[in-house]
Amino acid sequence: KNQVEQSPQSLIILEGKNCTLQCNYTVSPFSNLRWYKQDTGRGPVSLTIMTFSENTKSNGRYTATLDADTKQSSLHITASQLSDSASYICVVSARSAGKSTFGDGTTLTVKP
Amino acid sequence: NAGVTQTPKFQVLKTGQSMTLQCAQDMNHEYMSWYRQDPGMGLRLIHYSVGAGITDQGEVPNGYNVSRSTTEDFPLRLLSAAPSQTSVYFCASSFGQGAEKLFFGSGTQLSVL
Numbered sequence: 001k002n003q004v005e006q007s008p009q010s011l012i013i014l015e016g017k018n019c020t021l022q023c024n025y026t027v028s029p030f031s032n033l034r035w036y037k038q039d040t041g042r043g044p045v046s047l048t049i050m051t052f053s054e055n056t057k058s059n060g061r062y063t064a065t066l067d068a069d070t071k072q073s074s075l076h077i078t079a080s081q082l083s084d085s086a087s088y089i090c091v092v093s094a095r096s097a098g099k100s101t102f103g104d105g106t107t108l109t110v111k112p
Numbered sequence: 113n114a115g116v117t118q119t120p121k122f123q124v125l126k127t128g129q130s131m132t133l134q135c136a137q138d139m140n141h142e143y144m145s146w147y148r149q150d151p152g153m154g155l156r157l158i159h160y161s162v163g164a165g166i167t168d169q170g171e172v173p174n175g176y177n178v179s180r181s182t183t184e185d186f187p188l189r190l191l192s193a194a195p196s197q198t199s200v201y202f203c204a205s206s207f208g209q210g211a212e213k214l215f216f217g218s219g220t221q222l223s224v225l
Binding site for chain 2: 009036041043044045046089099103104
């Protein structure tokens with residue numbers, strides 16, 4: 001069964017600090033891995049998309065890495081801001097059409 | 113360009129009532145999908161469509177119906193609401209077959225009493 005496991009479940013950091021969120025998956029055959037940010041009360045918004053051949057992708061202060069051999073991804077947030085407080089969701093797609101596997105998300109709280 | 117529009121934003125139903133959650137997108141996306149999100153859990157796929165006239169079941173389809181008569185619209189019907197259907201519902205669309213970047217609506221908070 002395709003699975004996506006995210007850790008930690010929740011994280012609290014101080015404004016200005018860096019943090020790294022983890023995503024492990026067993027989806028096969030792998031197509032791509034996406035990170036989304038979901039603010040409270042809103043729909044998820046795409047941050048990055050990585051295919052098999054990409055091992056790093058950046059979007060401003062967000063940098064995602066992918067190790068397709070170990071089936072692991074991480075999302076690194078640099079110089080955190082209060083607005084980074086949100087849930088971060090890892091989504092992995094297989095090459096079959098129509099369905100993606102969602103992780104349960106990591107809830108990040110940035111405190112002043 | 114409004115993106116993905118969901119209505120209503122909030123809804124309260126009594127057990128046994130039926131209703132339709134509306135979803136429309138103006139990006140000419142072929143793929144549309146419905147998810148539910150329960151507290152502390154990830155998004156779970158209810159139904160999806162890869163084009164007008166084509167729908168398929170996701171992970172948790174029981175109690176829900178969908179249809180796709182146009183590219184733009186993908187309504188979700190609750191036939192006989194149950195308290196277990198209390199959740200936040202999200203509609204999403206994408207260019208391809210669902211393995212590309214998803215664009216999400218703002219969600220519908222549904223409570224079934």
